[in-house]
Amino acid sequence: MSISQNSVVTFHYTLTDDAGQVIDSSVSAEPIAYLHGHGNLVPGLERELEGRNVGDKLNVTLSPAEGYGEYDQELVQRVPLRALRGIANVAPGMRLQAHTPEGPRAVTVTDVAADMVTLDANHPLAGKVLNFEVEVTGVRDATEEELAHGHVHGAGDHGH
Ligand code: ZN
Numbered sequence: 351m352s353i354s355q356n357s358v359v360t361f362h363y364t365l366t367d368d369a370g371q372v373i374d375s376s377v378s379a380e381p382i383a384y385l386h387g388h389g390n391l392v393p394g395l396e397r398e399l400e401g402r403n404v405g406d407k408l409n410v411t412l413s414p415a416e417g418y419g420e421y422d423q424e425l426v427q428r429v430p431l432r433a434l435r436g437i438a439n440v441a442p443g444m445r446l447q448a449h450t451p452e453g454p455r456a457v458t459v460t461d462v463a464a465d466m467v468t469l470d471a472n473h474p475l476a477g478k479v480l481n482f483e484v485e486v487t488g489v490r491d492a493t494e495e496e497l498a499h500g501h502v503h504g505a506g507d508h509g510h
Contacts, residue, residue, distance in 0.1 A: 355387035360488035383502045410482040421477025
């Protein structure tokens with residue numbers, strides 16, 4: 351069967367940036383499983399997987415807009431280090447949960463200078479061209495329960 355709305359798809363992928371550096375890969379681990387057509391993947395990748403079959407290999411290059419979005423300078427802010435009291439050893443690269451008027455938001459510490467900390471709420475892959483090398487390893491119909499939840503159950507299930 352080929353991939354269509356409500357297929358459960360498993361695939362292996364290797365993600366590289368434009369310099370050819372591997373950002374992430376499933377190849378030495380379990381393949382990724384997702385429910386097709388529910389926005390569980392970046393939009394450009396989901397679109398390219400539509401209609402594919404088990405064994406298909408594809409290379410997909412996504413612009414930032416088709417991936418994790420453009421980099422937004424307005425999502426970068428500097429806060430006093432004392433605003434992060436209770437967090438030990440604040441250092442660049444650290445991922446934190448910030449409390450904002452819109453709810454909790456993941457931020458990355460990008461700089462610590464004297465008593466000021468720079469926090470970046472962009473997705474770590476925002477603004478990047480993404481090169482996915484994908485191999486489809488499984489396609490099946492979703493169960494009723496998976497459709498009701500909008501995500502895949504099975505290996506690595508979260509238990510509800
Ligand atoms: Zn569930």
